[in-house]
Amino acid sequence: MAEIAKVKFAWRIMDLVVGGVFIYAGVVKALQPVRFASDIDNYKILPWTTSVGLAFYLPWLEILCGLALILRRLYLGGLSILTALVLIFSGVTIAAKVRGLDITCGCFGHASQNWSFSGHLALDLVILAALLALYFKVTSENRLQNAV
């Protein structure tokens, strides 16, 4: 029984850490939307107008999804959106590298300005692994409950 409690506690900690990371990332960007718009624009994928729109929208989406993980409300929705965001972000980071763009990712505002490409990618993969682990854990729990 104590073992189960420990495992549950460990998963809860993971919720808090992953949720906290996205809340932090969202707040940092929400405080400097103009700078974040420039960071998105640097990827040279979207027109400036779209970059500005996303710069106002994405940080709040990250914050709300992070809160969803921490508060366990709209949990699966939050996990799905964050997983999609990390996948998209990893994809565009790799694409930017392939195209030889000299970019700052802007993922954590000024703090991430000097991160290397491999640093970005490693962090993305760690977050993605954590999100997928949480996703499979919650979906398997739901399946078990439905079976019972």
Next chain:
Amino acid sequence: MRQALVLAALALLPGIGQAIYFRDKVSWQSPIPASEMVTVAQARAWDGNVIWVDARPDVEFERDHVPDAVPLNEDRWNELLPQFLATWSPEKRVVVYCSSQSCNASREVARRLRGEAQLKDVFVLQGGWEEWLKSRK
């Protein structure tokens, strides 16, 4: 799926609110007004009346830079700004560059020079160092 849509819709509210709050601080048309950009040819035409500011990291500046350029990057902003201000004079135009068209550092340094140092006549070099190199060939 429904949960994701609810979250996506909820995020619109603060996003729209913030966009309204920042409506005067950001242009939806262009990242930098055309009046604040300058080409290599234009900047060269200003000749002795220009201070070149290199916003790239120190390593890149040490490797090579525009002749007489002053290093001023965000990593060592507090340390380098006084050095830059010592070379600055009101009649000179400031042209900031970073490594290429896609880099962000020159825009940020130019923005901070206008905002924090209250300088006028601060321009961003189109194409950055890459463009300068092409024009040198």
